[in-house]
Amino acid sequence: MRVSREKAAEHRDRIIDAAGALFRAKGFGGIGVADIMKAADLTHGGFYGHFASKDDLVAQASRRTMDRAAANWTKLVEAAPDNPYAALLEHYLSPKHRDDPGKGCAFAALGNDAARSGKIVRKAFAEGLAPLLDILAKSIPGKSIPGKSIGGKSIRGKSKTVRRRKAVVAMATLVGALTLARAVEGTPLSDELLEAAHRELIGADQR
Amino acid sequence: MRVSREKAAEHRDRIIDAAGALFRAKGFGGIGVADIMKAADLTHGGFYGHFASKDDLVAQASRRTMDRAAANWTKLVEAAPDNPYAALLEHYLSPKHRDDPGKGCAFAALGNDAARSGKIVRKAFAEGLAPLLDILAKSIPGKSIPGKSIGGKSIRGKSKTVRRRKAVVAMATLVGALTLARAVEGTPLSDELLEAAHRELIGADQR
């Protein structure tokens, strides 16, 4: 049952999308090629016409997931020009995000899996993380100080270096809070993690 | 080849220890019962005399790993009475910790796996997290304020609530930074994550 070149490309797309969600929900090793193909409404054997290996799909699906995240963050930031940082925090640390990993952040869903993966996957994760850090850095409140800081300490604004560092740490806090909230889901600690991170990040960086 | 009751208990211990390290290094699904038993110098079939299932071992190994972590943190804190918080950060965010997950923090190594596990494992993670948060809360610098804060804002010290929240967020930051540093290991971002978290946590909570 051969299909047109166009349809084949659409099938390939469907496989990557299905994998993107299933990997996040169940982990790279927690879902098989057969189930991914079933989710894409195709049969198991057709897979290897589209991808060299399961690892090939892992890398491609990860990249797409992270590209989508950057686009989504940009949209969120642009929709809240008065306080983009608060909008990002609100979105990321919501119970809704916690409770649907298949549609959420790849770093919080697959960070451990990526750490155990090969260089290609880890590099994809690094390249996917960079734009998120840029968006975060721009959205953090506090006027930017273009020149040097006074006396080694800026009073009101933030230098580029400080802004970058705060973005990196905010990202770590977001990923850590969501990861832990999911790991202890069903206990009071889970909500506490989301709320504490939200409150502390809002407070700490508005100074 | 039956062994003494005492030896059997020792074997059981060895299985749990081997599993604790192998699970952290490879994930709950990334290592099989046969390999764990081989690491404990026993044969595959003997496993089910000690544990009801692989999941039973997952829960027991997780619990032991986390109990050991609490003991280790207590030791670290007591060895640095002048600045226990710095000692914890130094230890947790070291490249050495990043590069040997099999001997490190269970939350940074298995948070994603725990999130995909059953209630029993997630409850074990929640019960293992609590003592670490207590140790963190006690070690965070800033005199504690027993009474109410003045004008809704404490000036120099920290109320119990604030201290608790800062501990929860510090834990999230630690776990997130280490998880991400491992996920992007081999790129410049990896060191940057560890260093940024270290610097920001030290600075932010000494105020």
Add this chain to the structure above:
DNA sequence: ATTATCTATAGATCTATAGATAATGC
């Protein structure tokens, strides 16, 4: 004629169990 997809299966691996073995402990 080419090729996207399908059916079927090889080969590896993984959890769990059955039954045998041999040393312990009553």
Add this chain to the structure above:
DNA sequence: ATTATCTATAGATCTATAGATAATGC
């Protein structure tokens, strides 16, 4: 006699491939 461990294997699952099929596109 009990039981901790061992060998062997059942049954499930997973990646990857081989060969057949049938519709596309030159």
